[in-house]
Amino acid sequence: MIEIAIDGTAASGKGTLAKKLAKKYGFVHLDTGLLYRKVANELIVKKKHTSLNIEKYSFEIARNLNFIEIKKENLRSEETAKLASLIATYPRLREILNSKQKEFVGNNKKKFHGCILDGRDIGTKILPNADFKFFIDACIEIRAKRRLLEKNISFLHENDEKCMLQSLIREMKERDKLDSSRITSPLVPAIDAHVIDTSFIDADELLLKVTKIIEGI
Ligand code: DC
Numbered sequence: 001m002i003e004i005a006i007d008g009t010a011a012s013g014k015g016t017l018a019k020k021l022a023k024k025y026g027f028v029h030l031d032t033g034l035l036y037r038k039v040a041n042e043l044i045v046k047k048k049h050t051s052l053n054i055e056k057y058s059f060e061i062a063r064n065l066n067f068i069e070i071k072k073e074n075l076r077s078e079e080t081a082k083l084a085s086l087i088a089t090y091p092r093l094r095e096i097l098n099s100k101q102k103e104f105v106g107n108n109k110k111k112f113h114g115c116i117l118d119g120r121d122i123g124t125k126i127l128p129n130a131d132f133k134f135f136i137d138a139c140i141e142i143r144a145k146r147r148l149l150e151k152n153i154s155f156l157h158e159n160d161e162k163c164m165l166q167s168l169i170r171e172m173k174e175r176d177k178l179d180s181s182r183i184t185s186p187l188v189p190a191i192d193a194h195v196i197d198t199s200f201i202d203a204d205e206l207l208l209k210v211t212k213i214i215e216g217i
Helices: 014-025 033-045 054-063 067-071 078-087 091-108 122-126 140-151 158-181 203-215
Strands: 002-008 028-031 114-119 132-137 194-197
Touching: 002 014, 002 122, 014 028, 014 114, 014 132, 014 203, 028 033, 028 091, 033 054, 033 067, 033 078, 033 091, 054 078, 054 091, 078 158, 091 114, 091 122, 114 122, 122 132, 132 203, 140 158, 194 203
Parallel strands: 002 114, 002 132, 028 114, 132 194
Antiparallel strands: none
């Protein structure tokens, strides 16, 4: 089974790339951020996110995670992302979610020729022997603009847009800092990763670049 590891910062284009590659090659894909978001969301729903026992609750939720349920929900809010980034610093939680990710790969080995996982520690921790590793990044202003566009808010006043952009930049910077400075499996490119900056290229250009690397063109 061909393994492709894609890591990178928020809104860098890694998720879209992973989906497009999976479609192109017929590989199975797992957005590993969804696992962290799902645990965060459950904590919020169960009103446990401010509890002193938040770590313990997050472990319980993670142990009972069901992959099929995850896809059906909307887990994209910044509140969920922020809490996901915080709980992602718990080593025990990472251990639980790491084994779920490895289990996912193992379960799909016979069904698919390849798997693509995207996240923060795929090339360094989950698939250290991946056939291809990519680390995707872009400048913060461009990533925040992409996030704003994804929100699809029409008729936004120019000043409101500036305000939203500034607050997105702030939130994303905080999250990047937390993700890359944590002790366990921080967000860093694997030494053998292809590092690609998507600040000035779109999703199709990125796909082309990556496809050329994979196919050795
Ligand atoms: O990819 P995302 O924005 O959905 O991820 C949300 C958070 O989950 C991210 O800020 C950090 C955490 N995460 C992680 O620590 N390791 C992963 N492999 C994926 C996500």
